[in-house]
Structure formats: structure tokens, C-alpha cells
Amino acid sequence: MxxxxxxxxxxxxxxxxxxxxxxxxxxxxxxxxxxxxxxxxxxxxxxxxxxxxxxxxxxxxxxxxxxxxxxxxxxxxxxxxxxxxxxxxxxxxxxxxxxxxxxxxxxxxxxxxxxxxxxxxxxxxxxxxEMGRTITGATNPVVLYVSGGNTQVIAYSKQRYRIFGETLDIAVGNCLDRFARVLKIPNAPSPGYNIEQLAKKGKKYVPLPYTVKGMDLSMSGVLQFVESLAKRFQAGDLVVDGHQVTAEDLCFSLQETLFAMLVEITERAMAHVNSQQVLIVGGVGCNERLQEMMGIMARDRNGSVYATDERFCxxxxxxxxxxxxxxxxxxxxxxxxxxxxxxxxxxxxxxxxxxx
Amino acid sequence: MITLPEQLEKLSKQENLIAQGAESLVYSAQHPYLPQQECIVKYRPKKPYRLPELDAQLSKHRTLAEARVLQKLALGDVEVPHLVFIDAKNGLIYMEKIEGLSVKQWIWNEEGDTEGGAQEAGDKSRSLPDGDVSSLKDTLVLVGQEIGKLHKSDIVHGDLTTSNVMLRDGKPVIIDFGLASVSTLAEDKAVDLYVMERAVLSTHPVHSQQYCDWLFEGYLAVVGKSQKEVMRKLEDVRQRGRKRSMLG
The missing domain is CATH 3.30.420.40 (ATPase, nucleotide binding domain)
Incomplete structure (x- = not known):
């Protein structure tokens, strides 16, 4: 030993x-x-x-x-x-x-x-x-790596971690952070965490662009659109379907849209490489709503999801x-x-x- | 004739399931009008992970878009499955069954990698088996030509991977138009090609460069004068991918 x-x-x-x-x-x-x-x-x-x-x-x-x-x-x-x-x-x-x-x-x-x-x-x-694999015990998962600077769907093949899908422009964490800046959502402990808490109180879904390209995705258009909504909200004139939209509603809609896109490309990669396991890593990976959505998707494919908490994400x-x-x-x-x-x-x- | 939801209930037995894609289940089925002919049903089940509003909107949009594109292409020279029947509300499309292997599986077989590239480790430096090079090349050039014809018809596929091209008697047939759209923009076509390039790189890593060269050889042979703009945009899209700041 x-x-x-x-x-x-x-x-x-x-x-x-x-x-x-x-x-x-x-x-x-x-x-x-x-x-x-x-x-x-x-x-x-x-x-x-x-x-x-x-x-x-x-x-x-x-x-x-x-x-x-x-x-x-x-x-x-x-x-x-x-x-x-x-x-x-x-x-x-x-x-x-x-x-x-x-x-x-x-x-x-x-x-x-x-x-x-x-x-x-x-x-x-x-x-x-590697840390995610070790902590969760996932052996050969499709990996969704989501953080402030990265958005990638990865699977292992022939001694390399191959990138099957990724963002064509900005990362998901960057999109959330920059949205938080417009609404002056605090950066402590992290903007994403605060958006997650606000989103729990959101009820009204405001439609946002949904831009998936195969196993890749694009988020700059979503950001621009939601930023313009946030500015209208600050000016006090954001009404959708006769409903006065709140900051919570915007956080909720943004999360739901971005995460649906992420789960979709992950599922596409799983179907493409015939894998049953998903591992979520990176800072955005500790979002419980993302973990929950991924869990539902994996369950419907008879698979399982592995995620870690903030210590390792x-x-x-x-x-x-x-x-x-x-x-x-x-x-x-x-x-x-x-x-x-x-x-x-x-x-x-x-x-x-x-x-x- | 039986109504569709009933039909679906009868269909959706495990033994009829041909494939579970990312967003759809594909069942083999009887042709609704010509019972002796076999066809497939593509069904987009509800995705409980996403909001019902978003899910309904996406399913309806994609089912309709897929049917529209298939209908548009039915008159042209691109090999795609024939559209038979659509029920957008229930997220159902009936279409012709394509017999054969996906290009992905076919390449893996040709490479002698039967268990699937992404799931298996192998030696890194293996060269292409001599005898197969010409058939690999011929096939991939044909696939490239088919994609070229698709773009020439101003259709962008949205998910070009080697899983989404089938080989019927050695001739490529493009399938799965769930993310397809009509576009004349060079930018959209360039993103389509970039997605394809990346899919080849990740799915067939050992010889990806060679495979892409063959695909582009076929593609460029058919697209004609619009190619310059598309290839220039492709260079832009590649740069965007590479330059993407990777913090985190």
C-alpha cells in the first residue's frame, strides 16, 4: 500500500x-x-x-x-x-x-x-x-460542465475528454451573472445562488428565445432579450398577458429556459453515445433546479444523474x-x-x- | 381507421420501439392508408423536466417544422424520408421507414470498433484499414453532397451528426429534421456545418480530419456559387468557438 x-x-x-x-x-x-x-x-x-x-x-x-x-x-x-x-x-x-x-x-x-x-x-x-467522478462514483458518464466561463457536454473516448456540445458564444454562468448585474442582484455568495432563490418565488413564465443547435447552444441572444426585459421592468412597464412581471418572474423564466436548453443538449449527447449516466460539474451545477430537471430527464431514460455540492462544484x-x-x-x-x-x-x- | 391516440397506445409497446432519440421515440408502425406498407411513427412525448408552457410550444413547433421541411424536400432531389401523415397536436409524425445503418454505426463497423466509439477506449495511433479507405471516402463524399443539396434548397438541418444520416443500399438519406428550418443565410448554413464538424470530431476522433475533408469535398462539389460566403462564415464561426473565453 x-x-x-x-x-x-x-x-x-x-x-x-x-x-x-x-x-x-x-x-x-x-x-x-x-x-x-x-x-x-x-x-x-x-x-x-x-x-x-x-x-x-x-x-x-x-x-x-x-x-x-x-x-x-x-x-x-x-x-x-x-x-x-x-x-x-x-x-x-x-x-x-x-x-x-x-x-x-x-x-x-x-x-x-x-x-x-x-x-x-x-x-x-x-x-x-475527475473530482466529480471520484466524489459521485459515476464511472463513465456524459458530463455537463457548466460554470461562469464554460458550457460543455463532454464524454470520454480513447484517452481524451471529447467535447460533444458546447456554447457557440457565452457561457451559462456568464449569462446569469450579467443578468444579475442589470437587476443589481448581490454577488455574495454568488449571483447564480441569489437568482436561484429569487426564481423559487417566480410564477409567471415570460417566453424567451430558445436557441439549441444540435448538441450546441447559443445564449447571447437570450441574454440580450432578457436584459431588455429587465430594463423595461426597472422602468416599471413590463406587463405580459396582463400580468405585472416581477424580478422573481424574470429569474424564474431565465432559469427555466436556459436549463431546459442544457438538459436537452445533454440528453441529445446521451442518445448519441448511448450513455445512461450524467454528471453535472462546475459552479452552475450546484443549482438544485438544474439538478432536479436533469434527474427527471435521466429517470425517463432509465438512467441516473450525479451531482456534487458547492464544496466540489x-x-x-x-x-x-x-x-x-x-x-x-x-x-x-x-x-x-x-x-x-x-x-x-x-x-x-x-x-x-x-x-x- | 383507428384514431391516433388509440393508435399510439397500440404502438407504444416496447417491441415496436426502434429508437429513443433525445426528444422523440420512434416506433415501427403500419401505414395508416396502405396497411401492407411499413412506416415509422415519430412521437414527441411530453418532457416533464421543462415547464409545460415551454414544452407544448417546443413540441408543436418542432413537429410542424419537421413536417413542413419534409414536405418541401419531397419535391427536390435530397434523399429524405417521405412524409406520410402528421398530427401536430399529439406530436406525431408518420413517415417512411429507412432500412439501413446510421453512418455513425457504419463507420464504427468499418473501423472495426463494434462497441461504439465514445464508450470504448482503443489505441490512438491506429491507421485506417487499407481496403476500407475507398468505401469510406466514397460514402462520406456522398454524404457531403447530400448536405450540399440540402443547403442548396435553403434548408438548415440544425443537428447534423453521423447519427442523423442513414445509409440505404449505400446511399445516404438524411433523417431527423426536428431542429430544421428554412434559411437563406450563409451564417445559418455555416453554423450547421460547424455543428457537423464538431460532431465528427467527437464521435470519430481518430480520423476526424480525414472524414471532414471528404465531407467538405462532396459538399463543395454541389453547393456552387453560394459556397464562398458560407465557407467564409464558417471560418468566423470556428473562430468564435475557439476564442470563447473559458473561465470558470
């Missing part, structure tokens, strides 16, 4: 996360021949005032200010007194916002040299998928630690001179050689 330890650093958007994971290998020849222990999972989110998004420079400053403290807390909680015992330092190499990625990779390079531990660059999306360091350790155990290492971050890093660029 061998144990491995990895510390993961994530900072591709407005969350700074550090986590320590332990793999205990019982059968080195089997794909699933190990158990996973989460020793610590610390996160700090940069929150902006209502009506504002987070800008790269300010987000990077937040990460720089907090990264040392968060790393210390993660090590303390994991009860690691001697960090030179770590097997690798995993960091998010992309995709994400440039400046925040840069500030975190500098921290990663520094501690790697201080402690003499190898670095492993991780694709953020692969981190989400929302960006975190532990998923980076986990995916990094999986790659490191296959002999992968990112040499110091190859540790530049990249804003564009496609999910299907990563060789997933830890799966058969």
Missing part, C-alpha cells in the same frame, strides 16, 4: 482555492485501485459590489493578497508539518483569466522550489470532471490536487520552464492516460 500527497492551487477566476489530497493505492494495476482522502479544501472568493463583475487585475490582487495565508491554512488543516513530503504541487494552467492564473502560478513555482517538489499543470475542466483547490496527482502517478510532470499559464486550454487537449 502506497500513499501519495498532492497540494492543488486554483485561481482561474474569482475563487482562490487550495486543497491537499491523499491517494492510497491498493492495486497499482487497476484504474480504480486506490482510495481518496480529502485532507483540506480551503477557498476564498473575491466578491464585488452588486452590479459589478470581477476584473482581472483586481481579482489577481485578491489572489496575491490571500494565497500565502490560504496555503498555510490548507497545510495546517491537513496536518502536514513537513511540506517537502508532498509528491507534487498541482496548479491550474488554464483555461481562465490571465492575470489571476499568473498570480497563482507564481505562488506554485515558489513553493515548489522552496520545498523541492515537482510541479504538475492541470487543465481546469479536467479537474472538475464551485472552483476549488482539491480538484486540481486530485487531477494533478492522477497525472503525476502516470509519470507526468511540468518542468519549470513549461509552467506558463494559458487562457485557452481545450478540454480535449489533455491526454487522459490514467483511464483505460
Amino acid at each position: 502506497t500513499t501519495y500527497l498532492s497540494l492543488g492551487l486554483e485561481g482561474s477566476a474569482n475563487k482562490l482555492g487550495v486543497g491537499v489530497i491523499k491517494h492510497t493505492v491498493t492495486d497499482a494495476n487497476a484504474e480504480n485501485g486506490f482510495s481518496t482522502d480529502i485532507l483540506s479544501n480551503i477557498r476564498d472568493t473575491y466578491i464585488t459590489p452588486p452590479g459589478e463583475g470581477f476584473l482581472p487585475r483586481d481579482t489577481a490582487r485578491h489572489h496575491r493578497n490571500w494565497v500565502v495565508r490560504i496555503i498555510k491554512r490548507a497545510l495546517d488543516e491537513a496536518k502536514i508539518s513537513d511540506p517537502t513530503k508532498l509528491h507534487c504541487i498541482s496548479f491550474t494552467q488554464g483555461p481562465g483569466m490571465g492575470a489571476p492564473l499568473q498570480s497563482v502560478v507564481i505562488a506554485a513555482r515558489t513553493i515548489a522550489q522552496m520545498w523541492g517538489v515537482p510541479l504538475v499543470g492541470v487543465n481546469h475542466c479536467v479537474g472538475h470532471i 464551485i472552483d476549488n483547490g482539491i480538484m486540481i490536487a486530485h487531477a494533478g496527482l492522477l497525472a503525476w502517478r502516470q509519470g507526468f510532470e511540468t518542468k519549470m520552464e513549461k509552467t506558463q499559464c494559458t487562457q485557452r486550454f481545450r478540454t480535449d487537449e489533455v491526454l487522459v492516460d490514467w483511464r483505460v
Whole structure:
């Protein structure tokens, strides 16, 4: 029995996360021949005032200010007194916002040299998928990855996570965030969470554009349309079918429309690859209405849905630690001179050689 | 004749189910007027996950759109199933049964990958089997030509994948027009091609580039003078896909 330890650093958007994971290998020849222990999972989110998004420079400053403290807390909680015992330092190499990625990779390079531990660059999306698979026990699911910057339907084939469907323009989380800004919905804990709470009180469905293109979808038109409705609502003259539309109704209609589109493309991908399992990952994935809709769809196909809660759905360091350790155990290492971050890093660029 | 909901009740037995698509169930059935002829019924069941208002609107719209497109294409030279009968309220379309394999399954068979590409891992560097190259090429060029003819008729399919093209006696037949629409815009056709390209990339990853080249060879051979604008737009759409900021 061998144990491995990895510390993961994530900072591709407005969350700074550090986590320590332990793999205990019982059968080195089997794909699933190990158990996973989460020793610590610390996160700090940069929150902006209502009506504002987070800008790269300010987000990077937040990460720089907090990264040392968060790393210390993660090590303390994991009860690691001697960090030179770590097997690798995993960091998010992309995709994400440039400046925040840069500030975190500098921290990663520094501690790697201080402690003499190898670095492993991780694709953020692969981190989400691997963590989701491990936590839920889904073996070979169709993955819906929905967050502020990503909307993809993914399935594994021949050592890569292949993108079957994705957004043709903006991501679903971005669409929700930008709608929240128009209505000045607070950004704490997250705009999506607040929209979800408001939507629960919505009753009147206001028709919105519905733009699905096969397994792909488009959301910029929906956003523009709902933004114009929100502005009319603020001006006090939004009446549909003789019904005075409220902010709650708009949140409800937007969620119902976007999520119906997401469930539809996921179902199309499941039919296309003959799969019965769905795994939802990414920040939008902790929305309970989305999970519920996906569950109904999966049930009608005699399948099942797997989802995680905010600890693992929302960006975190532990998923980076986990995916990094999986790659490191296959002999992968990112040499110091190859540790530049990249804003564009496609999910299907990563060789997933830890799966058969 | 039996009324449709009754008919559906009789049909919707497991043994008649041919396929469960993303939004429809396909049953084999008797032709409503010509009992000796076999046909299929495509039924869009209610989707309980979405709001009833939205669901009703989508089902009706798509059933009607599919029937309209099939009817329009019946007069042209694109190979599609014949429309037999439609009941939009109940979300039912009767159409001709196409015998044969989907192009997806056929390619997997040709590649010797019987269990399905997305579900199975294999070696990465396998080359195309020599003997099959010409039949793969010929078939995919034909598929490309069929898509070209479709676009030339100003129909955009909306879900071009290798699952949605069947091979009947080696000749491609395009099916499933649930997301189809009439459009003369180069942008819409370009998105259609982009969706196809991406579907090939994900479904047949090992030789996707070669397959796409063959599809485009056939496509460009038939579209004629509108091709320049469509291909230019396709470049735009590809860029949009690539440039999409990927945060999160």
C-alpha cells in the first residue's frame, strides 16, 4: 500500500482555492485501485459590489493578497508539518483569466522550489470532471460542465475528454451573472445562488428565445432579450398577458429556459453515445433546479444523474490536487520552464492516460 | 381507421420501439392508408423536466417544422424520408421507414470498433484499414453532397451528426429534421456545418480530419456559387468557438 500527497492551487477566476489530497493505492494495476482522502479544501472568493463583475487585475490582487495565508491554512488543516513530503504541487494552467492564473502560478513555482517538489499543470475542466467522478462514483458518464466561463457536454473516448456540445458564444454562468448585474442582484455568495432563490418565488413564465443547435447552444441572444426585459421592468412597464412581471418572474423564466436548453443538449449527447449516466460539474451545477430537471430527464431514460455540492462544484483547490496527482502517478510532470499559464486550454487537449 | 391516440397506445409497446432519440421515440408502425406498407411513427412525448408552457410550444413547433421541411424536400432531389401523415397536436409524425445503418454505426463497423466509439477506449495511433479507405471516402463524399443539396434548397438541418444520416443500399438519406428550418443565410448554413464538424470530431476522433475533408469535398462539389460566403462564415464561426473565453 502506497500513499501519495498532492497540494492543488486554483485561481482561474474569482475563487482562490487550495486543497491537499491523499491517494492510497491498493492495486497499482487497476484504474480504480486506490482510495481518496480529502485532507483540506480551503477557498476564498473575491466578491464585488452588486452590479459589478470581477476584473482581472483586481481579482489577481485578491489572489496575491490571500494565497500565502490560504496555503498555510490548507497545510495546517491537513496536518502536514513537513511540506517537502508532498509528491507534487498541482496548479491550474488554464483555461481562465490571465492575470489571476499568473498570480497563482507564481505562488506554485515558489513553493515548489522552496520545498523541492515537482510541479504538475492541470487543465481546469479536467479537474472538475475527475473530482466529480471520484466524489459521485459515476464511472463513465456524459458530463455537463457548466460554470461562469464554460458550457460543455463532454464524454470520454480513447484517452481524451471529447467535447460533444458546447456554447457557440457565452457561457451559462456568464449569462446569469450579467443578468444579475442589470437587476443589481448581490454577488455574495454568488449571483447564480441569489437568482436561484429569487426564481423559487417566480410564477409567471415570460417566453424567451430558445436557441439549441444540435448538441450546441447559443445564449447571447437570450441574454440580450432578457436584459431588455429587465430594463423595461426597472422602468416599471413590463406587463405580459396582463400580468405585472416581477424580478422573481424574470429569474424564474431565465432559469427555466436556459436549463431546459442544457438538459436537452445533454440528453441529445446521451442518445448519441448511448450513455445512461450524467454528471453535472462546475459552479452552475450546484443549482438544485438544474439538478432536479436533469434527474427527471435521466429517470425517463432509465438512467441516473450525479451531482456534487458547492464544496466540489464551485472552483476549488482539491480538484486540481486530485487531477494533478492522477497525472503525476502516470509519470507526468511540468518542468519549470513549461509552467506558463494559458487562457485557452481545450478540454480535449489533455491526454487522459490514467483511464483505460 | 383507428384514431391516433388509440393508435399510439397500440404502438407504444416496447417491441415496436426502434429508437429513443433525445426528444422523440420512434416506433415501427403500419401505414395508416396502405396497411401492407411499413412506416415509422415519430412521437414527441411530453418532457416533464421543462415547464409545460415551454414544452407544448417546443413540441408543436418542432413537429410542424419537421413536417413542413419534409414536405418541401419531397419535391427536390435530397434523399429524405417521405412524409406520410402528421398530427401536430399529439406530436406525431408518420413517415417512411429507412432500412439501413446510421453512418455513425457504419463507420464504427468499418473501423472495426463494434462497441461504439465514445464508450470504448482503443489505441490512438491506429491507421485506417487499407481496403476500407475507398468505401469510406466514397460514402462520406456522398454524404457531403447530400448536405450540399440540402443547403442548396435553403434548408438548415440544425443537428447534423453521423447519427442523423442513414445509409440505404449505400446511399445516404438524411433523417431527423426536428431542429430544421428554412434559411437563406450563409451564417445559418455555416453554423450547421460547424455543428457537423464538431460532431465528427467527437464521435470519430481518430480520423476526424480525414472524414471532414471528404465531407467538405462532396459538399463543395454541389453547393456552387453560394459556397464562398458560407465557407467564409464558417471560418468566423470556428473562430468564435475557439476564442470563447473559458473561465470558470
